Amino acid sequence: MSRGQRISGIGMLCLGLLCSSSADVQAEDWLQFRGNATDSVAVNEALPTELSGSTIAWKSELPGRGVSGPIIANGQVYLSSSSGYSQDRLHVLCFDADSGNKAWERQFHATGRTMTHEKMSNATPTMASDGQRVFAFFSSNDLICLDSSGRLLWFRGLGSEFPNASNSLGMSSSPVVVGGIVVVQVESDAEAFACGIDIASGETKWQIERPRAANWTSPSVIPATNKQPALVLLQSSKGLTAVDPQSGKIQWNFEKGASTIPSATVSKGTVYVPSNGLTALRPGTEQVEELWNSGNLSPSTPSPVVMDGMALVVNSSGVLTAGNPENGERLWQLRLRGAFSSTPVVANGYLYAFNEAGVAFVVKPEADKGTIVSEMDLAETILCSPGVSNGGLFVRSDRHLIKLATPK
Amino acid sequence: MEIRQHYFYPQGRGCMRAWRGLLTACVLWSVLSASAPAADAVSNAVQVLQSLKGGGVDNKSAQRAVVTLVGSGERAMLPILQGFQNASPLGANWLRNSFEQIADRIVSTGKPLPTTALEEFIRDTTQSATARRLAYETLRAQDPAIESRMIPEMLLDPGAEFRRDAVARLVEEASKAEGPAAVELYRKALTGAVHEDQVKVVAEALRKNGETVDISRHFGFVSRWMLTGPFDNREEKGFAVAYAPEKEFETQGPSLSAEYDGMNGKVTWKPLETTDDYGLIDIAAQIENFKGSAMYASTVWNSPAEQSLQIRLGTPNAWKLWVNGKLMFEREEYHRSSQMDQYVIPVTLKAGDNSICLKICQNEQTQEWAQKYQYQLRVCDSTGAGVLPAPVAAGNSEKSGGEQ
Structure with missing residues (x-):
């Protein structure tokens, strides 16, 4: 064995250990779009309820453009951006969650189409992580897996593998990671599929055809229970499909149509899908039961959030509406201000919402009313959904990654 | 397809052991890395990354190659950059990651980058423009003055x-x-x-x-066409139907004196010209917005020699493109926006006349924003610089609706 080969072997040992050791998910991690359970709920987190300049822990400048939200794993914040005249430069960034210092940045070139609506960018899908690896997905359908130090583990150019699976307005579906599989939805008028890719090898484990139609929703997760394994929900204009993330086998279909922008949310075993307003479903292993439908609860771009006996949606006029999650009955409405693209998060009984103009609202939702307890104008365009970790609320504007936290 | 499943999650003590092992291995690696792999190992690793097939099947060999390159440090930098030349876009991304890891390590340890060698590489316009840009940006991060030193010479650069x-x-x-x-x-x-x-x-x-x-000429837009139609595309069913012109495209080429059965009666080829700066052929405005229809367009592009170029198309309508009788791409998407250079199609044009044919389809959407029926097509090199055809031979100009 030559010295070169020996060194390579040791390097591979390092890499192998990284690839095979624990996906050590910390309780305070926020590993994908809308959090670990794709429900926008930060468990056991307390965020500042009075926002002011002093609650801005740090702001870090970002390259290029992006609509993707931050994820947080093991004290590091990961974010994607895209730059260049045709948005073909792909950036994956890593910041220290405490200081905001950039730990590393990696760049790649898109292998698929990069054209998007001006409000979107190639970096619209939010990244995902298993706690150890991170997965950056772009509108160009490039799926990139890196380790926590920025080493490339695998690269799938789904845009070049499936060149017709693109949307001239841009693709926005964020991947989810379930049981060692990263699931992506790649759906457009010209070609549409979903696939499960092995997080360790980057190989496709399964691929299924999807309805050929433009779709900007992201997969949701029904967490595993003692009785049944986790399921992934794939939403489209046709409805909602539950698939086994290990095999891609379809478990059940809800076929009454659904929105192509806000995504379904799962709370306490009930699925709340944006369909003809909002529809609640009780999923089984191989079938699904419709519990109620309410036209009074109509989410626009933000996905629904469920907390403390309330299903909360933001409509196209910036009105926050609370409904009874048991029957869909409207409980109250609260006018926020402006248009919203970002899905709110909830933590410790409060809801945190950012409008497109960059105004952050802290809302206290109660059974009979909602109250804005604090607001702060960050004065920068915010379209992404924020992340929460270890007392910090992380949000990206069109220029900065910002951490909001109670001053130490 | 048989896919191996090889992920696992050691917990607790197992996890700690794994991390201790990782730490030890990393220390060993960093000590041994002081001596780099031989040049042939670097060359072999570059070749592995250049020849990646994609589809997720060769990630392990790619990972091994990156470890070899990164372990080689500075001496691998130029071979990595040179490797971009014959690499696929996928392979170039792996090479880039190797280069960035090496550059990060050099910079973080306070060592100087090999500035002279990298500047020479940047100036070598026979190398990959992507690799040259990577080298340039790596140097610029340490020395912003490189911009005023190099950029003014790069007005006609291949990048x-x-x-x-x-x-x-x-x-x-x-x-x-x-x-x-x-x-x-x-x-x-x-x-x-x-x-x-x-x-x-x-x-x-x-x-x-x-x-x-003359913006149109600057960008290489094709401004003169022959068009025929409309053909039936109601309920969007006509996209998949090969009407008579389409059959001709794929056999002997369009017969410009032919008469066809269109959706509203007999149709023939007619010339259409645009004076738009951006080569826009506006079927809705210049002919008619036939709802639920398909139109065929044809032109001839005379190339002075065989050359690899790009055809760039912009249209909000569904489309198919043929070059010299070969279907290059087809896309069934309606009214999801349109812009110049929306689609980039690499082509090899032969010396002499090249037939460029299009099928453009309109659907029956009624929204105001869904009424465009148009396209713009240009011929350019990989930088996007317009390329013009050779003058059309006498008597041949009617094939393209007139001399371009």
Whole structure:
């Protein structure tokens, strides 16, 4: 064995250990779009309820453009951006969650189409992580897996593998990671599929055809229970499909149509899908039961959030509406201000919402009313959904990654 | 397809052991890395990354190659950059990651980058423009002065990003000048400009100064066409139907004197020309917005020699493109926006006449934003610089609706 080969072997040992050791998910991690359970709920987190300049822990400048939200794993914040005249430069960034210092940045070139609506960018899908690896997905359908130090583990150019699976307005579906599989939805008028890719090898484990139609929703997760394994929900204009993330086998279909922008949310075993307003479903292993439908609860771009006996949606006029999650009955409405693209998060009984103009609202939702307890104008365009970790609320504007936290 | 499943999650003590092992291995690796792999190992690793097939099947060999390259440190930097030349886009991304890891390590340890070698590489325009840009940006992060040292020479560079920077400097300079001096600088900027936004700015400035600018010619738009139709595309069913012109495209080429059965009666080929700066053929405005229809378009592009170029198309309608009888791509998407260079199709054009044919489909959507029935097509090189055809031989111009 030559010295070169020996060194390579040791390097591979390092890499192998990284690839095979624990996906050590910390309780305070926020590993994908809308959090670990794709429900926008930060468990056991307390965020500042009075926002002011002093609650801005740090702001870090970002390259290029992006609509993707931050994820947080093991004290590091990961974010994607895209730059260049045709948005073909792909950036994956890593910041220290405490200081905001950039730990590393990696760049790649898109292998698929990069054209998007001006409000979107190639970096619209939010990244995902298993706690150890991170997965950056772009509108160009490039799926990139890196380790926590920025080493490339695998690269799938789904845009070049499936060149017709693109949307001239841009693709926005964020991947989810379930049981060692990263699931992506790649759906457009010209070609549409979903696939499960092995997080360790980057190989496709399964691929299924999807309805050929433009779709900007992201997969949701029904967490595993003692009785049944986790399921992934794939939403489209046709409805909602539950698939086994290990095999891609379809478990059940809800076929009454659904929105192509806000995504379904799962709370306490009930699925709340944006369909003809909002529809609640009780999923089984191989079938699904419709519990109620309410036209009074109509989410626009933000996905629904469920907390403390309330299903909360933001409509196209910036009105926050609370409904009874048991029957869909409207409980109250609260006018926020402006248009919203970002899905709110909830933590410790409060809801945190950012409008497109960059105004952050802290809302206290109660059974009979909602109250804005604090607001702060960050004065920068915010379209992404924020992340929460270890007392910090992380949000990206069109220029900065910002951490909001109670001053130490 | 049989897929191996090999992920697992050691917990607790197992996890700690794994991390201790990792730490030990990393220390060993860093000690041994002081001596780099042999040059042939570097060359082999570059070749592995160049030949990646994609589809997720060869990630392990790619990972091994990256470890070899990164372990080689500075001496692998140039071979990595040179490797971009024959690498696929996928392979180039793996090479880039190797290079970035090495550069990060050099910079973080306070060592100097191999500036002279990298600058020489940047100046070598036979190398990959992507790799040259990577080298340039790596140096620029440490030495911003490289921009004023190198960019002014790059107005006609084979890399679009270098050209863009050079044009931006000239436009900035021209905006501070007046009269003939400004015109001269804008004229110079235009020679290198390949992006729509920069050309718009330059053309507007020149026209304000009374200058004539042929934007369509600058970008290589094809402005003269022969069109026939409409054919039936109600319920979007006509996209998949090979009507008579389409069958001709794929056999003997379009018969421009033919008469066909269209959706509203007999149709023939008719010339259509545009004077639009951006080569827009507006079927809805120049002919009619036939709802639920398909139109065929044909032109001839005379190439002085065989050459690898790009056809760039913009349309909000569903489309198919044939070059010399070969279907190059087809896309069934309606009214999801449109812009110049929306689709980029690499082509090899033969010496002499090349037949370029299109099928453009309109659907029956009624929304105001869904009424466009149009396309724009140009021929350019990989930077986006327009390429013009050779003059059409006498008597041959009617194939393309007139001389281009």
